[in-house]
Amino acid sequence: MDGKEVLFMSKGDGEHSYAQTSTFTQKVASLAKPTIASTVDSLLEEGFFLCELLNVADLGCALGPSTETFMSTVIESVQKKCAHSNCSMPEFQLYLDDLLGNDFNTLFKSLSNFSQNYESLSCCIMGAPGSFHRRLFPRNCLHLANSSYGVHWLSQVPNLMSEEGFPLNKGRIYISKTNPSVAKEAYLAQFRADFSTFWKCRGEEMVDNGRLVLILNGREDKDSASTDGYFFWEKLGEAIADLVSEGGFVKEDKLDTLNVPYHTASSEEVRSIVDEEGSFEIEYLEIMGIDRTLPDEDPHSRGRKMAKDARSFTGSIISYHLGEGIMDKLYGEKLPIIIGDDLAKGRRKGISLVLVLKKHVP
Numbered sequence: 389m390d391g392k393e394v395l396f397m398s399k400g401d402g403e404h405s406y407a408q409t410s411t412f413t414q415k416v417a418s419l420a421k422p423t424i425a426s427t428v429d430s431l432l433e434e435g436f437f438l439c440e441l442l443n444v445a446d447l448g449c450a451l452g453p454s455t456e457t458f459m460s461t462v463i464e465s466v467q468k469k470c471a472h473s474n475c476s477m478p479e480f481q482l483y484l485d486d487l488l489g490n491d492f493n494t495l496f497k498s499l500s501n502f503s504q505n506y507e508s509l510s511c512c513i514m515g516a517p518g519s520f521h522r523r524l525f526p527r528n529c530l531h532l533a534n535s536s537y538g539v540h541w542l543s544q545v546p547n548l549m550s551e552e553g554f555p556l557n558k559g560r561i562y563i564s565k566t567n568p569s570v571a572k573e574a575y576l577a578q579f580r581a582d583f584s585t586f587w588k589c590r591g592e593e594m595v596d597n598g599r600l601v602l603i604l605n606g607r608e609d610k611d612s613a614s615t616d617g618y619f620f621w622e623k624l625g626e627a628i629a630d631l632v633s634e635g636g637f638v639k640e641d642k643l644d645t646l647n648v649p650y651h652t653a654s655s656e657e658v659r660s661i662v663d664e665e666g667s668f669e670i671e672y673l674e675i676m677g678i679d680r681t682l683p684d685e686d687p688h689s690r691g692r693k694m695a696k697d698a699r700s701f702t703g704s705i706i707s708y709h710l711g712e713g714i715m716d717k718l719y720g721e722k723l724p725i726i727i728g729d730d731l732a733k734g735r736r737k738g739i740s741l742v743l744v745l746k747k748h749v750p
Contacts, residue, residue: 394489394704394705394708395487395489395541395649395704395705396486396487396489396490396491396704397410397450397451397452397490397491397700397701397704398699398700398701398703398704399451399491399494400491400494401494401497401498403696404696404699404700405451405494405700406450406451406452406700406701407451407452407453407494407498408700409693409696409697409699409700410450410452410453410454410697410700410701411693411697412678412680412697412738413452413454413536413537414452414453414454414457415678416454416536416537416603416676416678416738416740417453417454417457417458417536417603418457419676419678420536420601420603420676420742421457421461423601423672423674423742423744424458424461424462424465424534424601425461425464425465426744427532427599427601427672427744428461428462428465428466428469428532428599429465429469430599430671430744431531431532431597431598431599432466432469434597436531439478439531440478440479441478441479441480441481442466442478442479442480442481442531442532443481443483443525443529443530443531443532444459444462444480444481444482444483444530444531444532444533444534445482445483445484445485445516445524445525445530445532445533445534446458446459446482446483446484446485446533446534446535446536447485447520447524447533447534447535447538447539448485448486448520448535448536448537448538448539448541449484449485449486449490449495450486450490450495450537450538451490451491451492451494451495451498453498454536454537455484455495455499456498456499456502458534458536459482459502459513460502460505460506462480462532463480463506463509463511466478466480477509477510479509479510479511479512480509480510480511480512481512481514482511482512482513482514483514483515483516483524483525484513484514484515484516485515485516485517485518485520485524486517487517487518487519488517488518489704490517492515492517495515496513496515499513519543520535520538520539520586520589520590521543521582521585521586521589522585522589523589523592523593524589524593525593526593527592527593528592528593528594528595528596529593529594529595530590530593530594530595530598531594531595531598531599532598532599532600532601533590533593533594533598533599533600533601534600534601534602535600535601535602535603535604536603537603537604537605537740538604539582539583539586539602539604540604540605540606540650540651540652540653541649541650542575542578542579542582542649542650542651543578543582543585543649544578544649545578545647545648545649546574546575546577546578546647547574548571548574548647555644555645556568556570556571556574557571557644557647558644559625559629559643559644560625560647561621561624561625561628561643561646561647561648562575562618562621562622562625562647562648562650563575563618563621564618564622564625575651576651576657578649578651579651579653579657580657580661583653583658583661583665584661584664584665587661587662587665587667587668588665588667590667590668590747591665591667591668591747591748592667594747595747596747596748596749596750597746597747597749598746598747599671599744599745599746599747600668600743600744600745600747601742601743601744601745602741602742602743602744602745603740603741603742603743604653604658604740604741605652605738605739605740605741606652606653606654606655606658606675606739606740606741607652607653607654607739608654608675608677608739609654610654610656618652619680619730619736619738620694620698620702621648621650623723623726623727623730624698624702624706624723625643626726627718627722627723627726628643628646628706628710628718629643630722630726631714631717631718631722637714637717638710638714642709642710645709646706646709646710648702648705649705652739653741655673655675655741658673658741658743659673662745666748667747667748668745668746668747668748669745669746669748670743670744670745671744671745671746672742672743672744673741673742673743673744674741674742674743675739675740675741675742676739676740676741676742677737677738677739677740678737678738678740679735679736679737680694680731680735680736680737680738681731681735681736687728687729687731687732688724688725688728688729688731688732689728690727690728690731691723691724691725691726691727691728691729691730691731692724692728694724694727695719695720695723695724695727696719698719698723699715699719703715703719706718
């Protein structure tokens with residue numbers, strides 16, 4: 389499966405859209421605002437506030453409010469810095485990047501109020517469709533870039549078929565504790581290749597001393613089969629397996645050949661790849677753990693909300709591979725119960741890695 393062809397967040401702004409259901413990623417983006425503000429301050433210390441145009445990119449922007457949170461934080465941080473330094477405000481060129489299947493129409497409609505809030509500034513917003521696993525911008529043009537919950541998506545599913553044509557990850561859609569080691573190694577190899585390409589491309593596009601803020605789904609444990617890293621995928625795989633066992637809904641071979649283009653990295657993996665590629669240095673790295681449940685919240689009520697959330701970012705892949713006909717039963721009936729039963733046993737937390745990186749000066 390080529391992730392670029394089938395991956396997109398649920399479109400529109402209705403009940404099941406990513407714009408309405410991405411509450412967890414929105415919470416992470418909100419918690420990261422101080423990091424973005426301090427990054428802007430650090431960037432402007434390099435003297436960039438003297439420039440007439442500040443080029444900023446949001447990579448993998450999707451269509452949720454997280455993009456607006458990032459852009460407003462950047463603009464307001466620059467306003468404060470320029471006021472303190474008695475300097476004129478630069479013009480802003482904001483590039484919003486995502487894959488071709490992204491709902492750019494809904495994204496730009498949602499930004500109408502944002503534009504009105506900053507209409508006194510020269511602020512141009514442009515769509516930049518395309519994969520961030522390749523070059524998107526001219527050399528040495530970006531001052532600041534951000535990617536929130538994007539780079540854990542792989543450009544493609546790793547090869548998980550034996551030479552004889554047998555599925556190496558049979559009965560599973562991602563990594564788990566019972567995975568064969570070859571599956572874990574294949575996922576890490578694909579992540580290394582994609583992540584290295586990401587850094588190489590950004591290294592060419594960004595100016596010297598430019599900054600990149602990165603937020604990705606990760607894990608605390610060095611073991612790639614850490615439960616916090618694969619919770620959603622494990623439960624989704626269990627729900628699909630239930631549909632297989634009931635007969636008629638999903639054929640077993642469809643499950644055996646379904647693997648998702650996703651990798652939850654450890655901080656050690658991220659550091660290793662960044663250091664090896666060499667275009668950037670890590671200025672800041674934080675491991676952020678956030679409870680997926682609220683205090684005293686009914687686990688099955690939460691399970692229904694989390695299943696709806698999961699559909700908004702996994703639905704395009706699942707419907708492509710298994711068909712649209714099973715979606716309501718999978719996400720509306722099976723998955724909410726499985727997640728709710730799991731949450732009833734104890735609280736779950738999502739792990740996010742938050743990084744600030746500075747481009748090396750040759």
